Amino acid sequence: MTQPMEALARLQGAEFKAVGANQTAKAIGKGRAQIVFVAQDADRRVIEGVLTAARERGLEVIEIASTRDLGRACGIAVGAAAAAVLLSP
DSSP states (O other), X not given: OOOHHHHHHHHHHOSSEEESHHHHHHHHHTTOEEEEEEETTSOHHHHHHXXXXXXXXXXXXXXXXXXXXXXXXXXXXXXOSEEEEEOXX
């Protein structure tokens, strides 16, 4: 299992990423996600679909402490409940 800080660095440097629960769920469904991130303080109803899809695909899920930390790692000024590093198109 990847350490959260190492994984966040990978997310920050990723050329292709999905940000937000909807984009992340779509990327998982299309088979483009490599690593999935979810915020521990996110509403479980929001991220449940992401977690289920990631489990079904056998993807690594890394929990990050807060939506704010995950949003910052994605380069956005607001929090993010979920994100993923994507394969090149």
